[in-house]
Amino acid sequence: MPLDKAQTPFTLAKLPYAENALEPVISARTISFHYGKHHAAYVSKLNELVAGTPYEGLSLEDVVKRSAGNEKDKAIFNNADQAWNHDFYWHSMAPKGGEPTGKIKEALQSSFGGLKEFKDAFTKAALGQFGSGWAWLVKGKDGKLKITTTSNADSPIAHGEKPLLTADVWEHAYYLDYQNRRPDYIAAWLDKLANWSFAEKNLG
Ligand code: MN3
Numbered sequence: 055m056p057l058d059k060a061q062t063p064f065t066l067a068k069l070p071y072a073e074n075a076l077e078p079v080i081s082a083r084t085i086s087f088h089y090g091k092h093h094a095a096y097v098s099k100l101n102e103l104v105a106g107t108p109y110e111g112l113s114l115e116d117v118v119k120r121s122a123g124n125e126k127d128k129a130i131f132n133n134a135d136q137a138w139n140h141d142f143y144w145h146s147m148a149p150k151g152g153e154p155t156g157k158i159k160e161a162l163q164s165s166f167g168g169l170k171e172f173k174d175a176f177t178k179a180a181l182g183q184f185g186s187g188w189a190w191l192v193k194g195k196d197g198k199l200k201i202t203t204t205s206n207a208d209s210p211i212a213h214g215e216k217p218l219l220t221a222d223v224w225e226h227a228y229y230l231d232y233q234n235r236r237p238d239y240i241a242a243w244l245d246k247l248a249n250w251s252f253a254e255k256n257l258g
Pocket residue numbers: 088092140222224226227
């Protein structure tokens with residue numbers, strides 16, 4: 055399902071793989087809570103919140119963009135953004151992530167100096183995100199790739215940037231498998247799961 059075409063009432067998009075497909079990096083147990091409870095709750099709460107409001111009938115992406123920065127619609131933003139981010143996160147991982155090739159490899163080379171330099175910078179950002187949030191590889195307005203983080207519920211799409219890949223660094227993403235060891239989760243995520251063909255497709 056193209057994310058930008060989803061409309062209210064929103065449904066929980068299907069995972070692009072089986073719940074155990076990311077083992078041993080992320081367990082089926084983590085995915086079943088993360089997708090089946092956390093992600094599902096954002097979607098159902100969002101449907102409750104937008105019912106009867108001007109947001110009803112908009113695409114999920116438009117709900118995120120239009121509610122961003124609007125204090126009175128903060129709850130709508132939080133749930134819409136988390137629904138969008140999670141869908142993007144599931145696609146940012148693949149059971150066999152592999153290595154970047156082609157256009158995305160070249161872009162990593164010209165923006166960071168190479169894959170290793172990218173991984174170092176992404177790791178630093180993901181570990182430096184205090185508390186809950188997200189680490190992103192984005193295409194900035196100047197066309198260059200860069201790494202950003204967002205806190206709690208927030209997304210580059212709310213700030214005019216184009217996300218290519220994201221890692222969820224809320225504790226619920228890794229606590230059952232890694233407890234407080236976020237560095238181990240991020241290292242394994244980058245080496246084994248990062249979905250480079252998805253990132254390349256998002257380069258556009
Ligand atoms: Mn999450």
